[in-house]
Amino acid sequence: MHLNKSVTYFSEHEVYPCPICLYGQISPLSLMDAMACDSCRHIFTTDIEKQQIKMADRQPPLIWRWNGKKWAEAHIEGVMGWGYWLGGIAFVILPTTILGLTVYTRPPIPGSTLAWLPTVWTGLAFLLHLAIIVWLVIEFYEFPIWAYLKSKRHLFGR
Numbered sequence: 001m002h003l004n005k006s007v008t009y010f011s012e013h014e015v016y017p018c019p020i021c022l023y024g025q026i027s028p029l030s031l032m033d034a035m036a037c038d039s040c041r042h043i044f045t046t047d048i049e050k051q052q053i054k055m056a057d058r059q060p061p062l063i064w065r066w067n068g069k070k071w072a073e074a075h076i077e078g079v080m081g082w083g084y085w086l087g088g089i090a091f092v093i094l095p096t097t098i099l100g101l102t103v104y105t106r107p108p109i110p111g112s113t114l115a116w117l118p119t120v121w122t123g124l125a126f127l128l129h130l131a132i133i134v135w136l137v138i139e140f141y142e143f144p145i146w147a148y149l150k151s152k153r154h155l156f157g158r
């Protein structure tokens with residue numbers, strides 16, 4: 001068996017770079033199967049058998065695997081199911097369709113002062129609902145990026 005000195009096994013007794021802020025270090029918390037970052041203060045639970053850590057203070061949890069040199073790309077525990085996607089699509093499409101149908105079946109008198117309003121209203125409803133969904137998706141997937149940017153600001157700000 002080859003033993004590569006630069007590749008190490010993840011152990012709960014060592015100090016590792018923080019996978020979220022990439023700036024702080026995570027070190028073991030005494031009496032717990034957990035590690036905490038000294039910079040962004042996030043807490044991770046450790047799984048030595050699987051060589052991975054799980055970000056504990058977030059739902060759904062994010063998981064990083066130690067590949068011997070660094071933390072491999074984060075992944076989310078459990079994937080966003082089809083139900084969420086269908087719900088999200090319906091949330092955007094349904095109100096827009098109902099508004100659109102109302103406008104279509106009861107068109108305003110052409111040339112009247114507010115003839116443009118229902119069309120604009122329908123467009124706004126679509127954009128607003130879409131924005132809510134996009135925001136939710138960003139919240140769901142990119143949270144560590146915000147934490148990362150925040151810690152970078154802290155890094156450059158001093």
Ligand SMILES: [Zn+2]
Nearest residue numbers: 018021037040
């Ligand atoms: Zn950190």
